[in-house]
Amino acid sequence: MSSTFTETEKLRATAGISAAHTAAEQQPDLYNARDEHPFSPTVVELGDLARNWSLETIERLVREDGRRAVWGGFAWDSPLFRATDTIPVSIMELWRKDSHLAEHIAESDYQIPAEFCSMIKTMAGRWHLLKAEQSPIKRILAFSSGCEPIGMVIEHARAQGYEVHTLEGATAFRVGERSDAAVKLLAGEIAKAAEWLQGAPLDDDRLAAEIHLKNEALRKVARILELRLKRPHLVGSLPAMWLLGGTGGFFGNQKKFFEILDRLIAELEAAVQVPDNRPYLPLILAGGPPGGLSFFKLLEQNNAVLVGFVLLGTALYREDVPPREALAHYLFESQLRGELGEATGASALLRRRGIEALIEKTGAKGLISSAVTACPYASLVQQLERNYFRQQGVPIVALEHTVHNDPITEEQTMKIKAFLEQLTGEAR
């Protein structure tokens, strides 16, 4: 038997964190979770597609097939990555594994004070681990409009030897403010980023085609979410999140992802012919899911269904403007809707407008506002929304969570249950 240990195993031993212990205590991450009551084999296929698209898969594609992969590019900029034949690696991959060890490394090796959020500490530590493990993904595309903690953690990665390209940032702060200069700036930054990604100028036609393709995916997902409102128990809240997450990079298999979307639409269109009168609680989730898989189970046990999501939306890119500008417009409009989170500089004050629109569209009865613990920005959004929606008479519960795949805490469970019971009582 080989006695060699990986760098991560050695660091884990030094930190006193046992892999087995950690794994036993943790639950599967969102993409490794399984929908326990899939309404059709198509949902199972969607889950398999999501599960198999992981950092390890991408690393293998880089090593064995010579593919190019870069950290970033999973949200507004995903068409740029596809247009440059670059695989986007979502920063969420940084806390799918070894997140506790990564956080420990951030605090001990990088002296990141404990008061900062688990997300940025995990990013710093996991990039450190991946470097030690000689991961072939060594480049990071950074975006200046993101929050400073992320920006500063990227500087740690740069100091570790990662190659970083930074897009100059711009933020849309107010609806209706002129944005010509910002659009022009970002369009230029996109062209520079393309050169950095692929070592060649951007092919605008290719980018336009990728934008068109993503719009198609977004339309299909929007259609599924719309049909879900009529048969809410069929496609669960967890698969709905997979669908939204899949629009970022199609889980590495555009053809398969689109096939699944088409089949789901067909299945749901047939299913909605039969009305479903079972009672349920339609809810909006603003932010990431607090408590991961156990959160979804709790919702299911209480007949609650997430019908609206604020982090990733289904808004379309403009196709009536040059493609680089279309990306810029999409980003600025997302910021003004409060979508895409702190990584892209979303507005705190304006997110409620998007929530109100979703409530109107979906008939949601309550709002779960979720934030990563110690994230100043998300905590402020929560506070503003709590004040605002209480005044509006919209039931809201504010929850905090870490990025670790730990099961939902007893306190959170009680809080969610109490909220759902309150809503159920009101519904009666």
Next chain:
Amino acid sequence: MSSTKIHSLPAAPALPAALASLDALVHSAQDALVRDRSGARKVGYLCNYTPIELLDAAGVLHARLFKGGDTARAAAGEFYTQSVFCDFTKSCIGAFEQGDPLYKAFDKVYSFHTCATMKRAAEVIELFTPTRLLNVPKLRKHDDSRRFFREEVLSFRDDLAALTGNAPVSADALSAAIRERNALRRLLRQISELRRRALPPLSGRQFADIARAYYYVPPALLRPALEEILAAAGATGGAGAAAAGATPIRLLAAGSIIADGDRRILEIVEEELGARIVIEDNCAGARPFHSLVREDGDPFAALADGYLDQSPCARQRPFEDALEFSARLAEQYAVEGVLYVFLKFCACYGVVQKQFIERFNAAGLPVLALSSDYSESDRGQLLTRIEAFIEVLREKRLFAPPPAEPETAGTAANRI
């Protein structure tokens, strides 16, 4: 513990009077802004990336929102932010929540977006006072970023015109304002450079109080006051005075903002322990006065370039510029140690403290990192840690060869 008196430098009689006059000017400028009924518009701003030359030229009364150091005010901000914002940001919001007369007086607040926390603060301030956010590019050396910032500067100009009802600020008026502010920067830098002397004529606290005037007092009133201080401080001590007695331990204070009113660490270091902050690398100290705005060509481009070229906040890129600037300051002011002071939850300086510390250590400088807030509860702990640090520096000095006399003011005026 060593007595403070060992290191006290007898001040020339004119200096305390000049400092007292400046303090009175600051208070009267704040009072004038609150009480003014002339119809002039009143503007507050949040960060020193705000090109205040435009505010001067637009004829508005203005002040920087950077009061801090008050626990109750920070707590008032928590009504909106919860506890995970830095105390400075919470104080900015808290001042509005508490109805501080100065903050209540503003017709509009401008926030040039530097850190995300301040951006969020601006979003909350919008609930109290009309607020406008503008972009500050991060990539300070890129031409496209500079062009974009010029556009933001123009947008700021237009917004001020809409606010005042006057014509947009002309190029000539802006050029005059640039010259006026540059004169103030030169004076402040000259005053700061007096601290290069082995026996600095000014304490760090005194310099902090001088620097704050830049953000409250109109240039025409501030200039003679600074000239008076420069003359008075320049006449105090001098290079030869060092021989007369022991010289204080010389420290650089680097890191997050040390706000107007946040004097806790300065008091401990200087008044209780007798060391000296001879230079600061933070946005409320000497840092903003190290570079000038170009006085020729298109003044709007000059303003954009000048603010991006200023000694950088750590959020700017390349990040190495901030590290190098800090290290050069330490060298030029011949410091013996560094107090790296960052506010709890300050991402710009808290997350990367390791890189700053390593850079200082590479220059042979010991560093004490202090995570700070506006509470008084940890004062004893801070005192103990700083005292131990200063003792280490004193020990180190005992066994070190005598240091060369630091460069006197003006000899390396344009090196940073």
